[in-house]
Amino acid sequence: MKRREFLTAAAAGTVAATTVAAPAIAQSNPEIKWRLTSGFPKSLDTIYGGGEVFAKYVSEATDGRFQIQVFAAGEIVGTFQAADAVSQGTVEMSHTAGYYYVGKDPTFATAAAVPFGMNTRQLNAWLYHGGGGDLYNEFLAKHNIYALPGGNTGTQMGGWFRKEIKTVEDLKGLKMRIAGLAGQTMAKLGVVPQQVAGGEIYPSLERGTIDAAEWVGPYDDEKLGFHKVAPYYYYPGWWEGGLSAHFFINSAKWAELPKSYQAIVTAAAAAASGDMVAKYDARNPKAIQSLVAAGAQLKPFSTEIMQAAYAAAHELYAEISATNADFKKIIDSIIAFRDQEYLWFQVAEYTYDSFMIRGRRK
Structure with missing residues (x-):
């Protein structure tokens, strides 16, 4: 076959292939x-x-x-x-x-x-x-x-409180905007969980209808101005690691x-x-600095509260698992995986982070 005839045939083949392929691609x-x-x-x-x-x-x-x-x-x-x-x-x-x-x-x-x-x-x-x-x-x-x-979101904050919370006793009777399994866990510690829409949290705190509220973290919380009506900003949000x-x-x-x-x-x-x-x-680092500059008082939950909440949460899991096989299957997997993960995290991640945090403060 001559060169010109070959190129003509090749071009015709390309057109034919394109004609066939286009509908297939569309489908x-x-x-x-x-x-x-x-x-x-x-x-x-x-x-x-x-x-x-x-x-x-x-x-x-x-x-x-x-x-x-x-x-x-x-x-x-x-x-x-x-x-x-x-x-x-x-x-x-x-x-x-x-x-x-x-x-x-x-x-x-x-x-x-x-x-x-x-x-x-x-x-x-x-x-x-x-x-x-x-x-x-x-x-x-x-x-x-x-x-x-x-x-x-990463680990969230523990929420905004109108007064300091130092012990489990301080939680009793506290009306807090918190829902789900976190609310059920808090209820075991004496908190009265409240369902409050996001747009109603600020006025509810301002009026004293609620005593505390959890939202997300510094970047999202700053926009709502909670520090003006509930200055104590607790951490960590143990319900949302x-x-x-x-x-x-x-x-x-x-x-x-x-x-x-x-x-x-x-x-x-x-x-x-x-x-x-x-x-x-x-975005969270700048936001938390801004909140502190505006008057927010950062407070860690006490060891007493953390330990009591930990026990209450696992008690709740046992109660739900007793009647809900789907929940039990997944929560058992979560707890086993979590505990295994921390065997590794305590070796490298925690040690490195702790050193770097101490070094930064110098």
Whole structure:
């Protein structure tokens, strides 16, 4: 065959191949539009922003063929209705914290945060490589939900108090805005848990309707000005050693996605998760300095309170486990993994951090 004839034939073959391949590509990468209802208000830009970062990555990785529109809590359904909205197919997915749904089943809280659970890195290790994600999805399948980790706040603060809290006795009768398993644990110490919406916390503290409130941490707390009405800022938030948000996806909708889209969603969720952790770690230091300068008084929970809360939390786990097999299966895995992790963390991480903290103070 002459050179000109070869090139002509090759070009014709290329055109034919393109004509055949184009429809196949379109079929394997369909145009999809989903709605994501967030469990968080837009004012919490770091944790709410996790949903936006996720949607951006999915869109860019699919050349805009997979669009996910993010709605703040309350725009479609409220925070506490997000799981049901996903389960029932009202929306395709949500970005939320599982512990909002302990009223449905306390097992929802396990992969989000439980009192005296794991820190951020340990929780991620359990979710991704310790069987935690699989256990959580085994439970969620009963509710037509598939979940992917969607960010972490890091260890949260212990909340804002109108008066100093030194002993367990000081907690008795205290009206505190705190919910879920943390609220049930506090109740064992004499606290009266209160359900108060985020926008109502400040006026409730100001009026004395409540005596204390937990929110998130310095970056998010500073915006709400709690230090003006409840100056004592306690730490650590032992009920949230590391809050893992999750992307809840309707199981049927997840199964409908092409494998390539499932891979993109999984990767985008992991990227958004890492981004959130980094943002909180970058923003909290300046915020806590600002709060102290504005009058916030940092106070550690006493050893007495920490030990009493630890005992109360594990007592609560035993009570729930006695009647809830799903909860028992996951909480047993969490406690075993947590204790094993601290064998390692005490050797290198804790020793290094302790030295560096002491050195910085010099």
